[in-house]
Amino acid sequence: MAKTLADLLSLIPVTSQWPPEIVIFDIHTMQERFCLANSVIPQLESAVPSIRQILASLPDVSIVSIAFHDDGAYKRFYVYFDDGIYLTMEIPSSFATR
Numbered sequence: 001m002a003k004t005l006a007d008l009l010s011l012i013p014v015t016s017q018w019p020p021e022i023v024i025f026d027i028h029t030m031q032e033r034f035c036l037a038n039s040v041i042p043q044l045e046s047a048v049p050s051i052r053q054i055l056a057s058l059p060d061v062s063i064v065s066i067a068f069h070d071d072g073a074y075k076r077f078y079v080y081f082d083d084g085i086y087l088t089m090e091i092p093s094s095f096a097t098r
Contacts, residue, residue: 006035014039048080055081 021041068074074088
């Protein structure tokens with residue numbers, strides 16, 4: 001899927017001034033950024049600071065649960081959040097083959 005998206009984004013035409021810059025949030029693996037053609041400049045960003053800002057503005061953050069799509073995402077991102085309720089949702093193997 002990442003390769004397909006990279007192929008589609010790489011088809012964006014170059015402007016008369018410079019290549020277009022594409023902002024991508026929370027790319028899962030760094031090697032995916034190299035799937036883009038040289039005609040597009042990727043700018044990699046993280047949504048974690050925005051999520052932390054929203055959580056800090058809530059009056060009662062104790063009612064918030066943070067869900068991660070797998071154990072790897074939990075291990076990578078849980079350190080950015082205060083102690084709380086963390087959920088890990090594994091995708092059943094029957095769905096992964098679709």
